Amino acid sequence: MSSLSASDRVSIAVQDVSVTYRTSVERRPTLRSTVKRLGRRQRVVREIEAVKGVSFDVPQGTVLGVVGANGAGKSTLMRTIAGILPPTEGRVEVQGRVSTLLALGVGFNRKLTGRENVILGGLAAGLTRAEMEHKYEEISAFAELDDRMDLPMRTYSSGMYGRLAFSVAVNMDPDILLIDEALSVGDARFRRKSTRKMRQLCGQDRTVVLVSHALGTIKQLCDQVIWLEHGELRMWADADSVVDAYTDFLDVSQDAVTLEDV
Amino acid sequence: MSTPTEAPAPHHARNEWALERHVYEPHLVGLPPVGQYLREIWRRREFAIELSRMKLRAQSFDTVFGQLWLVLNPLLLAGVYFILVDIVRGGQQPEDFFAHLVAGVFAYYFVSGAVRDGVKSVVRGGKLILNSAFPRMLLPLSSLILAFKRFLPTVLIYIPIHVASGLPVGVHLLWVLPLVLLLTLIGGGLAMLVAAVQVYFRDLSSFLPYVLRVMLYSAPVLYFAADVPDRYRLLLDLNPIGQALTAWDAVLRLGEAPSLHSIAVASAWGVGATLVGGLFFMSREREFAVRL
Numbered sequence: 001m002s003s004l005s006a007s008d009r010v011s012i013a014v015q016d017v018s019v020t021y022r023t024s025v026e027r028r029p030t031l032r033s034t035v036k037r038l039g040r041r042q043r044v045v046r047e048i049e050a051v052k053g054v055s056f057d058v059p060q061g062t063v064l065g066v067v068g069a070n071g072a073g074k075s076t077l078m079r080t081i082a083g084i085l086p087p088t089e090g091r092v093e094v095q096g097r098v099s100t101l102l103a104l105g106v107g108f109n110r111k112l113t114g115r116e117n118v119i120l121g122g123l124a125a126g127l128t129r130a131e132m133e134h135k136y137e138e139i140s141a142f143a144e145l146d147d148r149m150d151l152p153m154r155t156y157s158s159g160m161y162g163r164l165a166f167s168v169a170v171n172m173d174p175d176i177l178l179i180d181e182a183l184s185v186g187d188a189r190f191r192r193k194s195t196r197k198m199r200q201l202c203g204q205d206r207t208v209v210l211v212s213h214a215l216g217t218i219k220q221l222c223d224q225v226i227w228l229e230h231g232e233l234r235m236w237a238d239a240d241s242v243v244d245a246y247t248d249f250l251d252v253s254q255d256a257v258t259l260e261d262v
Numbered sequence: 263m264s265t266p267t268e269a270p271a272p273h274h275a276r277n278e279w280a281l282e283r284h285v286y287e288p289h290l291v292g293l294p295p296v297g298q299y300l301r302e303i304w305r306r307r308e309f310a311i312e313l314s315r316m317k318l319r320a321q322s323f324d325t326v327f328g329q330l331w332l333v334l335n336p337l338l339l340a341g342v343y344f345i346l347v348d349i350v351r352g353g354q355q356p357e358d359f360f361a362h363l364v365a366g367v368f369a370y371y372f373v374s375g376a377v378r379d380g381v382k383s384v385v386r387g388g389k390l391i392l393n394s395a396f397p398r399m400l401l402p403l404s405s406l407i408l409a410f411k412r413f414l415p416t417v418l419i420y421i422p423i424h425v426a427s428g429l430p431v432g433v434h435l436l437w438v439l440p441l442v443l444l445l446t447l448i449g450g451g452l453a454m455l456v457a458a459v460q461v462y463f464r465d466l467s468s469f470l471p472y473v474l475r476v477m478l479y480s481a482p483v484l485y486f487a488a489d490v491p492d493r494y495r496l497l498l499d500l501n502p503i504g505q506a507l508t509a510w511d512a513v514l515r516l517g518e519a520p521s522l523h524s525i526a527v528a529s530a531w532g533v534g535a536t537l538v539g540g541l542f543f544m545s546r547e548r549e550f551a552v553r554l
Contacts (some may be wrong), residue, residue: 004330011465020551021548021552022549022552023296023552024462024553028464029462029463029464030463030464030465031463031466031469032465033467034463079392081286082393082394083284084392084393084394084395084551085290085394085548085551086287086289086548087286087287087295088288089288090287091285091286091287091289092284092285092286092287093280093283093284093285093286094283094284094285094286095280095281095283096281096282097282098395098471099282100393100394102392104392109316109320109386111320112320114522116316119312120313120390121390121394122308123306123308123309123312124309124390124394124396124400125394125395125396126302126305126306126396128308129308129312135417143267149407155469172446175281175282178442185472
């Protein structure tokens with residue numbers, strides 16, 4: 001370690017970031033439907049301002065929680081930090097290798113085996129084959145999928161999908177880990193294991209950004225919390241203050257329902 | 263899409279301070295910084311190669327029969343076309359026609375294979391695109407690599423046919439290399455273009471076989487370029503692979519250097535398709551993450 005303390009270094013700097021994107025209302029846009037629509041002036045493309053002028057820093061080693069209602073821009077912000085959806089305005093600077101565990105799981109080709117998907121995902125993330133072969137052992141051991149790893153992913157149950165996704169994200173040895181509501185995967189035993197792993201990761205000198213509706217988990221794991229509302233940063237402070245303010249805002253007492261691991 | 267500005271430290275110097283650095287900023291005129299983008303592609307080339315290999319394996323081409331099918335399929339097609347054309351022409355084919363047909367069909371299958379696999383490459387990339395940052399262009403590029411891998415064994419099949427037909431062998435055959443490069447550029451450019459358009463119009467992949475069929479019929483594969491009537495000559499220029507295959511035939515069958523016209527038009531298509539397809543793809547790729 002250097003003479004500087006860990007918190008002097010900023011892992012993620014989000015400066016005045018706005019993210020706007022256009023998306024189609026149609027689930028499966030086709031040329032046929034576009035031609036049919038000609039002259040009818042129906043608008044099927046909607047512009048969504050998901051994040052508006054948000055700024056914050058995440059010092060290295062911090063566990064940052066993100067709370068907010070559905071559609072507040074939490075997931076979009078995570079994808080912007082991950083570099084998946086570049087901002088429309090502002091600037092994001094990230095120091096270190098990012099590993100993501102976003103809402104949608106691992107892998108992309110259900111015809112390929114779990115092993116192949118893991119390797120491909122790693123190569124896409126910029127790791128070399130040799131590094132990936134090495135990490136693969138840890139990943140498959142953690143996921144405990146054994147010989148299922150060599151079966152096509154279409155044969156997996158959704159719980160197994162989640163387990164593999166979690167194992168990939170936490171075993172990539174990232175400098176920065178982005179987790180989007182994915183803490184509760186697998187069966188009870190695996191959940192306990194993943195919570196333990198999360199605690200371990202959060203305890204290390206590693207930056208973690210955690211999006212969750214489980215306010216209890218947020219309070220336990222996070223040092224700082226940001227609260228997003230309608231794409232804007234409403235509050236950025238220590239975990240207790242934000243969670244308390246957020247809970248007051250929701251006008252619900254901190255009962256078992258909101259604090260539970262969901 | 264991600265366009266990380268990174269300053270990776272030399273491997274031996276990697277320590278706490280030599281972290282990768284990524285900066286994400288709005289894209290100028292909708293384009294990510296091109297130089298950086300291309301470097302990222304190069305750095306992750308293994309991904310595209312591995313993906314094409316797994317696709318081949320998923321199609322069970324790692325078995326003996328799978329590989330046999332790989333060469334048998336285009337050969338059978340060439341056989342069917344040969345009979346078709348032979349009937350149409352009243353059984354009066356010149357001796358070198360079969361070799362011409364086989365060479366043309368194989369080259370056509372290289373380009374059309376890249377386009378056919380490429381069209382769905384991005385849409386199929388689904389979760390990987392939603393969840394990780396990497397240059398999306400690697401997806402259609404892996405389709406191109408796949409098509410090339412399927413093209414190579416057909417070259418081996420063509421060689422004995424070439425020799426058996428008594429076609430000229432000599433240094434002029436070196437022309438094959440730049441022509442394959444041009445076909446690669448055309449196939450890759452078109453693959454990138456259709457891959458991006460498919461995101462917006464999901465029925466493109468159902469129209470595409472017709473377009474590709476027209477491309478085959480308007481190229482000098484089922485006939486010789488020299489036999490094309492004057493009023494249809496323009497088709498050879500308008501078809502992306504029209505002049506490339508004219509040059510292909512000149513080199514392989516006639517044993518001569520391609521005409522300047524063929525090379526010029528084929529190069530224009532190659533460079534043009536790559537630039538237009540590549541730039542269009544890059545300009546749209548930020549949206550892929552929200553349109554899938």
